Every structure is written in structure tokens, then in C-alpha cells.
Amino acid sequence: MCPRCRGEAxxxxxxxYGWTNREGGRVEGRSGVVLCPACDARAPGAAALITWFHVHGRADDEDEEFVRLLVRWATGVSVPPLDEHAPEAENERWQRGDL
Known part of the structure; x- marks a missing residue:
């Protein structure tokens, strides 16, 4: 399910992805992202991969065309920057009973 539109991913x-911490050190990580035909149709590299899924239906990591399209899309995916204040704000909303 797409977390943005709740449609089928x-x-x-x-x-x-990564960010720079307060001390100036680099923090590396990985984040889960979805490919959504509705939300990502105009994203770099997404249209060709969306079309591939519509034609072939299922992914096959041995299919060279699929792997090429997947890598092209994945290198263009943008992960939003970490919001270090989000956990505090969510906790405050929970404490107030808003969540």
C-alpha cells in the first residue's frame, strides 16, 4: 500500500540515504520507499518501471531490463530529510491525547 495515497503500490x-549529525559526522542508513503508479508517474525513472510492471506483472531479479529500470528509478528516489523534532512533537500530541 502506498503511504501517500493509500492506493496499491x-x-x-x-x-x-544519510544526513549530517550535529557534530558534523555523516550518518548512513536505508529507508523503505514504494513505487506507486498514481503518486510516482512523473518521478524520474518511474514511468518506465511502472510501465514494465503493467506489461510483465511481477518482478524478476534475473530480468536484466527490470534490474536496469529498477536501478534507474532507485537512484532518483529522494528520501525526505530526517526531522529530528518529529518524535518530540508526536510524543507531545500523544501526551495531550491527540493521537
Missing amino acids: LLWARVP
Whole structure:
């Protein structure tokens, strides 16, 4: 399921991302992202991969065309920057009974 529109997602993948912490050190991680035909149709590299799924139906990691399209899409995926204040704000909403 797509977390943005709640529609059906075609693919879930973990992509690398990172940020710089307060001390200036690099923090590396991975984040899960989805490929959604509704939300991602105009995203770089997504249209060709969405079309591939509509034609072939299922992913096959041995299919060279699929792997090429997947890599092209994944390198263009943008993970939103970490909001270090989000956990505090969510906790405050929970404490107030808003969640």
C-alpha cells in the first residue's frame, strides 16, 4: 500500500540515504520507499518501471531490463530529510491525547 495515497503500490524497496549529525559526522542508513503508479508517474525513472510492471506483472531479479529500470528509478528516489523534532512533537500530541 502506498503511504501517500493509500492506493496499491507496485514495489517496496530499501534505498540508501544519510544526513549530517550535529557534530558534523555523516550518518548512513536505508529507508523503505514504494513505487506507486498514481503518486510516482512523473518521478524520474518511474514511468518506465511502472510501465514494465503493467506489461510483465511481477518482478524478476534475473530480468536484466527490470534490474536496469529498477536501478534507474532507485537512484532518483529522494528520501525526505530526517526531522529530528518529529518524535518530540508526536510524543507531545500523544501526551495531550491527540493521537
